[in-house]
Amino acid sequence: MSALNLYDTATREVGVFTPLKSGEVSIYVCGATVQASPHIGHIRSAVNFDILRRWLMHSGFEVSFIRNVTDIDDKILQKAAQEKTPWWAHAMKYEREFTAAFSALNVLPPTYEPRATGHITQMIELMQILIDNGSAYAPGNGDVYLEVRKLQRYLVLSGQRIDDLMPAADTDGAISMKRDPRDFALWKAAKPGEPSWPTPWGAGRPGWHLECSAMAHTYLGESFDIHGGGLDLIFPHHENEIAQSEAAGYGFAKRWLHNAWVTQSGEKMSKSLGNSLLVETILERVRGIELRWYLGSAHYRSMLEYSESALDESAVAFRRIEAFLKRATEMMGELPTPIVSDAFSAAMNDDLAVPTGLATISENLRTGNQGITDADHVVVSKSASEIRGALGILGCDPCDSHFEDKSGNDMTHAMDGVVKLALQERASARERKDFKASDAIRDGLLALGITIEDTAQGPRWSIMEKS
RNA sequence: GGUCGGGUGGCCGAGAGGCGAGGCAAGGGACUGCAAAUCCCUCUACACGGGUUCAAAUCCCGUCCCGACCUCCA
CATH class of the missing domain: 3.40.50.620 (HUPs)
Known part of the structure; x- marks a missing residue:
């Protein structure tokens, strides 16, 4: 190395x-x-x-x-x-x-x-x-x-x-x-x-x-x-x-x-210019991990031109990565072990070239997603591990206990049961080709912020992140 | 006035002499009852003018434009 x-x-x-x-x-x-x-x-x-x-x-x-x-x-x-x-x-x-x-x-x-x-x-x-x-x-x-x-x-x-x-x-x-x-x-x-x-x-x-x-x-x-x-x-x-x-x-x-700075319309963010964006305000729009991903994604010596659309776009990209890790974990039945790839290391060793490092994440994401489609555990495991390794360095590992919900009232288990009941109804509606009824269930769940995806292994659900 | 950065495709953003990073958007396709998710394909670039070189986005000279700092800003 x-x-x-x-x-x-x-x-x-x-x-x-x-x-x-x-x-x-x-x-x-x-x-x-x-x-x-x-x-x-x-x-x-x-x-x-x-x-x-x-x-x-x-x-x-x-x-x-x-x-x-x-x-x-x-x-x-x-x-x-x-x-x-x-x-x-x-x-x-x-x-x-x-x-x-x-x-x-x-x-x-x-x-x-x-x-x-x-x-x-x-x-x-x-x-x-x-x-x-x-x-x-x-x-x-x-x-x-x-x-x-x-x-x-x-x-x-x-x-x-x-x-x-x-x-x-x-x-x-x-x-x-x-x-x-x-x-x-x-x-x-x-x-x-x-x-x-x-x-x-x-x-x-x-x-x-x-x-x-x-x-x-x-x-x-x-x-x-x-x-x-x-x-x-x-x-x-x-x-x-x-x-x-x-x-x-x-x-x-x-x-x-x-x-370098975060700028707006090419100008440095500062209180005297009245264009400063408080962390508190931005955190109403995206989660902390997403803001970090956004702020960390530019090279540290390059100006980062802030815009809401860039922030949103960045958050969406991050959620794609998160979604992959979640699916990979479901498929393998355990969290992927973080591994820092040689390509990511080389990027970081070159004056912390994070943007180049992100390209390695994108590539892993693509092969990893393909691996899920192919049910190829070896490929998925490698991609997920390398992605997790890179995210760990960037401080954006969704599996990091720092980002866990510490509210203590985790309803995931109960929720899972409830949603699965609804999905069973939907499945039987689809079996009898009653798509009106099945779509109504899906739309109903969507209205509650629950998205449904049909995969080869059956439907899976997830809660939409705030945006 | 002095000092220091920067101008790359519709947008963001790497690269720093020769194989066109990557992402987003757009268009097309695969999959699907329809979606969603995912994958595949396509497209476009180096501010301008000279020069060096077999070869320049990359080096040199000049020009234009943008930004920052110059005594309590991250």
């Missing part, structure tokens, strides 16, 4: 992935700033990195997966003030929404999920190092800045030059205490009424995502394998993380992965 190749934003090239420690992979992904409800763009990012994680685990790696929660920032304070709720209550509310959305989409919980507010000590330690070695300065107004002109390297991810950057909007001309307008805040002095934590340089709160540098260091060490996040974090968020960490002498991330 071929080795895993991954893209690296820093080099803009796909190359062989070799972890720092053999057999182990450390990943830090920028999670949510919990200031509002999650939209499908946020969750796409989580799904993409979850697929990476599952693939690494399948490939035999021990994966440490850290995904942070930024629970203190300007927008959280601003929105909490608008809603007249304490900032921490605001943050917690949305953190729960994110957690619920992750769970609904079968995103594995991270190995650890550190919150910014729980790591102020580590941030102070980091700032102390940066001030001591001359990389950062505290001009006395309570802020702490990183001096970008002193950095050995800066803007290595975005490939820009400091002098090409547009003047920063936050410099406020003469008021600025910065040595250079491009210097950025590691720590921000508290304004009256704002929450703050004491430091040697004054009370305040984290600046440019200092928490990510501090927490990555705390849980993954000075160097780690992969840092992930959305495309829009490249600059300035990730550039600043690199600057803060490298100035402290850390090796930091060896590889950078960035996922």
Whole structure:
């Protein structure tokens, strides 16, 4: 089997992935700033990195997966003030929404999920190092800045030059205490009424995502394998993380992965544009597993142009796969064992080429369906196993216990009996060629959301999924 | 202005020098009492103009168009 190749934003090239420690992979992904409800763009990012994680685990790696929660920032304070709720209550509310959305989409919980507010000590330690070695300065107004002109390297991810950057909007001309307008805040002095934590340089709160540098260091060490996040974090968020960490002498991330957006009419989904689609809203239309299938089906570096028809089409395609697995299971009398095929592996090893991987599912689906028609157990078993194996990597295995109905009032058995009684009536009507009566039964069941299919092995019924 | 992506059939979406991924839709067919489900067949493409090459969707040059980032967006 071929080795895993991954893209690296820093080099803009796909190359062989070799972890720092053999057999182990450390990943830090920028999670949510919990200031509002999650939209499908946020969750796409989580799904993409979850697929990476599952693939690494399948490939035999021990994966440490850290995904942070930024629970203190300007927008959280601003929105909490608008809603007249304490900032921490605001943050917690949305953190729960994110957690619920992750769970609904079968995103594995991270190995650890550190919150910014729980790591102020580590941030102070980091700032102390940066001030001591001359990389950062505290001009006395309570802020702490990183001096970008002193950095050995800066803007290595975005490939820009400091002098090409547009003047920063936050410099406020003469008021600025910065040595250079491009210097950025590691720590921000508290304004009256704002929450703050004491430091040697004054009370305040984290600046440019200092928490990510501090927490990555705390849980993954000075160097780690992969840092992930959305495309829009490249600059300035990730550039600043690199600057803060490298100035402290850390090796930091060896590889950078960035996922592309979900767009609408070609435009990025964002709250400011008013075109964001909340996960909650979409889940009224399709099931979590279907939304995940949709979000995961595009290559992670490609924009995913959202439309209702594309979502619906994708859900229908997924149900076809599900229906096959169900029929295959009925035919074989047991769940197919998941097997990851060589073709699917090759696709995943090529920078997680999910779309190419999906082609292998389509091919298996076709041969598998033919196998059912031919009652060929060997063919059906192989196809079903390979499909299940691929779906498992994508986090969309319908047999995954995560997607089981946990309501506890499973009426399937009773229902099966009732429907079979109706089907017996229909069968006898068909025997006496009373198709009017037999169709009436079928239509009646259909009206209740139960579809009937006549197969060589007799009729089978299923409940239509919501759509 | 700087930086980075992208333009592939009716639609979605891979590929990155030579064998036309795959899906959806459409049309035809098989199966069926009719359906449904399933299978088979058919169709169409690489934004534009040059160039390199035996061979270009793929490499080079130029043009047009779209998008993103440029100090707190996934």
